[in-house]
Amino acid sequence: xxxxxxxxxxxxxxxxxxxxxxxxxxxxxxxxxxxxxxxxxxxxxxxxxxxxxxxxxxxxxxxxxxxxxxxxxxxxxxxxxxxxxxxxxxxxxxxxxxxxxxx
Amino acid sequence: xxxxxxxxxxxxxxxxxxxxxxxxxxxxxxxxxxxxxxxxxxxxxxxxxxxxxxxxxxxxxxxxxxxxxxxxxxxxxxxxxxxxxxxxxxxxxxxxxxxxxxxxxxxxxxxxxxxxxxxxxxxxxxxxxxxxxxxxxxxxxxxxxxxxxxxxxxxxxxxxxxxxxxxxxxxxxxxxxxxxxxxxxxxxxxxxxxxxxxxxxxxxxxxxxxxxxxxxxxxxxxxxxxxxxxxxxxxxxxxxxxxxxxxxxxxxxxxxxxxxxxxxxxxxxxxxxxxxxxxxxxxxxxxxxxxxxxxxxxxxxxxxxxxxxxxxxxxxxxxxxxxxxxxxxxxxxxxxxxxxxxxxxxxxxxxxxxxxxxxxxxxxxxxxxxxxxxxxxxxxxxxxxxxxxxxxxxxxxxxxxxxxxxxxxxxxxxxxxxxxxxxxxxxxxxxxxxxxxxxxxxxxxxxxxxxxxxxxxxxxxxxxxxxxxxxxxxxxxxxxxx
Numbered sequence: 001x002x003x004x005x006x007x008x009x010x011x012x013x014x015x016x017x018x019x020x021x022x023x024x025x026x027x028x029x030x031x032x033x034x035x036x037x038x039x040x041x042x043x044x045x046x047x048x049x050x051x052x053x054x055x056x057x058x059x060x061x062x063x064x065x066x067x068x069x070x071x072x073x074x075x076x077x078x079x080x081x082x083x084x085x086x087x088x089x090x091x092x093x094x095x096x097x098x099x100x101x102x103x
Numbered sequence: 104x105x106x107x108x109x110x111x112x113x114x115x116x117x118x119x120x121x122x123x124x125x126x127x128x129x130x131x132x133x134x135x136x137x138x139x140x141x142x143x144x145x146x147x148x149x150x151x152x153x154x155x156x157x158x159x160x161x162x163x164x165x166x167x168x169x170x171x172x173x174x175x176x177x178x179x180x181x182x183x184x185x186x187x188x189x190x191x192x193x194x195x196x197x198x199x200x201x202x203x204x205x206x207x208x209x210x211x212x213x214x215x216x217x218x219x220x221x222x223x224x225x226x227x228x229x230x231x232x233x234x235x236x237x238x239x240x241x242x243x244x245x246x247x248x249x250x251x252x253x254x255x256x257x258x259x260x261x262x263x264x265x266x267x268x269x270x271x272x273x274x275x276x277x278x279x280x281x282x283x284x285x286x287x288x289x290x291x292x293x294x295x296x297x298x299x300x301x302x303x304x305x306x307x308x309x310x311x312x313x314x315x316x317x318x319x320x321x322x323x324x325x326x327x328x329x330x331x332x333x334x335x336x337x338x339x340x341x342x343x344x345x346x347x348x349x350x351x352x353x354x355x356x357x358x359x360x361x362x363x364x365x366x367x368x369x370x371x372x373x374x375x376x377x378x379x380x381x382x383x384x385x386x387x388x389x390x391x392x393x394x395x396x397x398x399x400x401x402x403x404x405x406x407x408x409x410x411x412x413x414x415x416x417x418x419x420x421x422x423x424x425x426x427x428x429x430x431x432x433x434x435x436x437x438x439x440x441x442x443x444x445x446x447x448x449x450x451x452x453x454x455x456x457x458x459x460x461x462x463x464x465x466x467x468x469x470x471x472x473x474x475x476x477x478x479x480x481x482x483x484x485x486x487x488x489x490x491x492x493x494x495x496x497x498x499x500x501x502x503x504x505x506x507x508x509x510x511x512x513x514x515x516x517x518x519x520x521x522x523x524x525x526x527x528x529x530x531x532x533x534x535x536x537x538x539x540x541x542x543x544x545x546x547x548x549x550x551x552x553x554x555x556x557x558x559x560x561x562x563x564x565x566x567x568x569x570x571x572x573x574x575x576x577x578x579x580x581x582x583x584x585x
Contacts, residue, residue, distance in 0.1 A: 008255035010279040012164040015253075016157030033155035038252040044341070046237035053497040059237035061494075061532075063244035064149060065142065066225045068527035068562065069494065077564060083142070085155065 008042040021090035024097040030086045037063060037070045037082035048072060048081065049095045073098045112138045112186075114439055115202055115215035117193055117381065120148020121425045122417025123221035124176050125432030126439075127185045133440035138213060139180070140188045140204060142561075146180055147173045148223050149243060150425045152251040168307070169250070172425075194568070195558040196381055200412050205563055209570045217439050219406070220382060221417040221432060224375035224396065227535050228264075229354075229482045230490050230500075233335035234371070238343050242268040242372030249275040256281075257368030261345045263287035263332050264372040265354075266476035272370055274315040277322050284366045286319065286326045287347050289354050289373070289482065290475055301471035308468055331482060333361060335369055345369050355481025374476030376535055377419045383556030385410050391549045393477045394470070395421040397535055398553045404459070405438025406431070414439055422476070423462075424469020430462040483539045492540065493533040495526020503537060507544035514538050514551050527562050530554040 004011070016032035023040065030039035037060045040046070047057040048070055061069040063082045070081045073093040081092065093101075114130045116123045119141035127139045139146075145153035151173030160166060166174075180187065191206040200218045204211045226243040228234065238257070240248075242264055245256045249272070259282045262273045273283045302309040319326065331350040335343050345364045349357045375396060379389060382400035388409040389398050399421050406414040416435040417428035437455055440446045486492065488501035498521050511517045514524070514537060523537050524530030530537070534554050542548040559568075 008257065008281075010249070010253045010255060012161050013154070013253045014159045014161050016155065031155075031158075033157040034252055034254075035155070038248055038254050041240075041248070041256075042252075042254045048237075051235065051491075051494070051497050054491070056235060057237050058235060058494070060240060061244065062226060062241050063247045064225070065561070066528060067494065067532045071527070076566065078562070085144075 019086060019088040021086055021088070021092060023092050024094055032086055032088065034086045035063075035082050036072065036084045036086055036090070036092055037080070039086055040081070071095060110138075110211065110213045112136050112213055112215045113443060113445075114138075114217045114219060114436075115140065115200075115213055116219045116221060117141075117202070118148065118221035118223060118417070118419065119143070119146035119180075119187065119189070120150060120221060120223050120417060120428065121176065122223075122419075122428040122432035122435075123148070123219070124180060124185075125429040126219050126221060126416055126436040127432075128179060128183050129433040129436035130440060131183060131185060133436065133445045135436075135440060135443065135445055136186075138186050138188060138215070140191050140193060140202070142190065142192045144190050146177050146187070146189070149247070150223075151176055152247060153177065154251060154253070158253070192561050192563070193381070194560055194563050196384055196560075198385070200385075205567055210568055215412075216443055217412045217414065219414045219416060219435060219439065220419060221415070221428075222378040222381065222419045224377050224418045224422065225531050226372045227374045227376045227476075227478065228371055228532070229373045229478070229536055230486050230492050231332050231334060232487055232490050233337075234332075235491055235494055236335050236337055236343065238337075238367065239335055239369045239371060242266075242272050242370050243375075245272045245368075245370035246275065249279060253279075255279055256370050257366065258282065259284045259342075259366040260368045260370055261285050261287065261332075261343075261364055261366045262370050263345070263347070264374075265289040265479070266372065266374050267472045268372055270312070270315045270319075273324065274318055277318050277324075283319070283322065283324045285345075285347070285364050286324055287330045287332060287345075288326065288328050289331050289350055289479060291329045291352070294475060298468075298471040298475065301468045304464060305468055327362070330362075331356060331485075332369070332371060338365065342367050343369055350485075351481055353481030354479030354483075354485065356485040373482065374478060375418065375422055375473075376531075377422065378531075379419070379553070380529070380531070380556060380560050382408060382410075382413065382415060383553060384558060384560065385413055385556070387413060389553060392421070393548075394474055395423075396473060396476075397478065404434065405442075406435030407438065407442075418469075422469060422473040423466035424472065427462055427466035427469050430458055430465055434458050434462065478535060478539060480539065483536055484543065486536075486540070492537055493521075493523040493526065493530075495528050495532070496522040496524075498523040498533075500540060503540050504544070507541055511541065512545050512550075514541060514553060515555055517541055518554060524554050529557070529560075 113135035
């Protein structure tokens with residue numbers, strides 16, 4: 001199987017339609033149906049939040065909806081991005097970004 | 104809650120992996136009404152996870168045996184027309200086994216006569232310095248990326264830890280055209296060789312194992328047996344420096360040469376932990392059996408727990424592998440059918456004994472793998488004091504040890520004193536390790552206990568749960584007469 005040189009996507013699969021979503025206002029290209037966490041991870045976006053007391057960078061870890069490290073805001077819901085499928089126009093915000101907006 | 108809002112069913116199965124699906128189908132065959140619930144969009148659990156909705160395999164691409172089994176599992180559900188609630192989270196289970204679901208259309212409630220919990224496992228990662236660095240993911244996470252999302256974990260990936268997932272992930276990376284920069288295994292070659300007898304009668308598995316080893320060797324992947332990850336640091340370039348060193352047979356770091364390996368991603372895992380969220384919530388009795396995954400609900404050969412009407416099956420009941428899980432699902436469904444009066448014990452006697460002997464054969468390999476995945480006390484003992492143990496709350500080993508010195512004797516005391524286990528993951532990630540650390544002061548792991556189960560089972564918002572309920576709905580009692 002050949003790997004796409006730009007992202008880490010593997011060949012041999014007919015993916016859903018190419019779509020774009022936004023992360024903190026920035027446009028991200030992905031495929032409909034992929035998890036937001038996987039799409040971001042494959043493009044090198046691996047920091048999604050900072051830890052409560054040591055303020056160290058944190059990101060995707062278990063990818064199965066258990067560890068809660070990959071939490072993001074989608075409108076009024078905070079949810080694990082590994083359980084969130086990409087769709088056209090999906091507006092995703094990291095926890096830090098949403099908090100900064102309220103200051 | 105009025106009756107029209109409460110749905111009734113004979114058996115509600117939580118978890119659409121191999122055990123849950125087999126149980127649902129077998130129960131329906133016995134005449135029970137069945138509902139199968141899973142938070143994922145399709146059946147398959149982790150082991151047979153489907154491709155994302157809208158993805159298909161390219162024409163002519165080779166389909167792995169696992170993928171085929173997954174497709175068969177999903178087809179069997181469609182064929183038998185089992186009622187399914189996919190994309191639904193179970194956020195609460197009441198003492199009468201009432202199940203509260205949260206789905207795309209909001210909340211719903213079901214009242215089953217019997218409840219089967221087949222929720223599988225989560226992964227255990229024993230902490231080491233820098234394990235919270237972005238780019239460090241679980242072995243199960245790497246498997247999900249490769250097999251479901253079809254994405255490589257990194258351009259250069261170090262694969263570390265213990266158990267069969269090590270080989271599976273390394274193999275999947277190589278097959279996808281990626282680089283396995285190193286394979287770092289807590290086990291020794293000897294431990295692997297000792298699992299060979301469990302492969303007798305399983306030629307396909309034996310072939311897999313041999314071809315995986317051959318592929319690793321042909322790709323020239325450096326393999327470090329009896330080694331563990333000491334630390335991970337972020338490099339300026341954005342990559343990771345993974346430092347590994349020798350360990351003893353209990354996983355305890357030994358003095359000696361340390362090797363620094365540069366990579367993009369570290370996929371690390373130290374075994375699987377049965378998901379006992381629901382059985383703990385319902386206050387079932389549990390026992391600590393390291394060779395079966397750690398804390399598991401006490402259950403008999405019919406999957407019956409100490410809570411009447413509550414059954415468990417699959418790896419979530421006791422780790423024995425995917426093949427055994429399917430067989431156990433059937434056995435538990437039969438037990439449930441007998442308990443609810445749909446069939447008589449002697450009607451299913453023959454089928455039951457056939458399934459049991461098949462289960463013993465299938466479980467042999469899964470159990471041998473569970474042995475490789477059992478928590479190693481030395482790996483826990485080797486955790487540095489300033490290493491974070493509870494990721495959600497940033498609780499370090501030093502804080503846990505301090506609480507133990509101050510008298511914490513039970514894991515729930517530890518939680519109350521340090522906040523370890525109080526975060527959004529509800530102790531799923533840290534519980535095993537925190538308990539083991541506390542046990543080093545207290546004595547036996549059993550005496551330390553497990554985190555008390557609490558609702559909600561997963562984080563949810565009040566808005567999601569309240570649904571249509573508003574302030575106007577709150578009944579205001581008439582004031583009492585003066």
